[in-house]
Amino acid sequence: MxxxxxxxxxxxxxxxxxxxxxxxxxxxxxxxxxxxxxxxxxxxxxxxxFRMVWQSILFMLAYVPLRTYGGGYHAKTEGRCYLISIALASGVLLAIKFILMTDLNILGLTGMGGIIIFGLAPIEDSNKPLNQVEKRVFRIRTRVVLTLQVLIVILTNALDFKEIALVISISIFTLSLMLILGKIRITD
Incomplete structure (x- = not known):
């Protein structure tokens, strides 16, 4: 290549x-x-x-903007990053398949993930340290994307589009885990 x-x-x-x-x-x-x-x-x-193409695409559409601005854990090599991405996508699709689509689960994942993202983002990486201005800009952008996604989760859940709400809530929760892992790595 x-x-x-x-x-x-x-x-x-x-x-x-x-x-x-x-x-x-x-x-x-x-x-x-x-x-x-x-x-x-x-x-x-x-x-x-997994026979879950639209869920996979929706997950990417929700996760990538949050990840772009929020940061979090990054693998040290491109090969590891690719393998982690495959495992992450597979794990997310399995979670979508097996987590019950209840209001409690959807709003619980959204709330827990949202609080963590709101408090931690952005988490910089050693490959791309952020200066104070970038941190402020990325924090604002993360919070704007997060707010929009939380509103979409609430709306789709209220309109009984539970699977859409669940996919987005899992993307929010997944990013919160990546932020925690990134924070742990920074303090090591």
Whole structure:
């Protein structure tokens, strides 16, 4: 994959789409885009395996914005990150399948997870430390996304779309666990 991305970046330079001095930036962007596509495809495949495609997609739609701004635990290598992502997606789909869709469970997961996220986020990673301004901005963004998702959980639960409410509540709770793990790692 590296050689394909390298050739593509070289093609952009040769055809004067990008400047040679910007080569590394574009290579990095292409590489990150490739990783995102691989993770999306993997999540959909896991959804197909579990026969829970829309739940897998909804989980990603809820989890990724929270994760982006909230931070939390990060694996030390891309390979470990990918394996943890597979395990996380599988675990979430199993939880969706087996957790009873009661008001208590849905609102309990949302409440517990929301309180933890509200109190801890953002949790920085050693690979991407945050300055004070970034911490403030990411905290606000996390709280805005969290508030919107909590409102969606309450609304979908009240309208008896329990499975939608459960998926989003599990995404909130999952991020809270990732924040706790990230906090533990920081203090080690």
């Amino acid at each position: 590296n050689s394909i991305l390298e050739r593509l970046t070289n093609h952009f330079v040769v055809n004067e789409v990008i400047r040679d001095e910007d080569r590394e930036i574009y290579y990095y962007g292409l590489y990150q885009g490739f990783l995102i596509i691989v993770n999306i495809i993997t999540a959909i495949i896991i959804g197909v395996i």
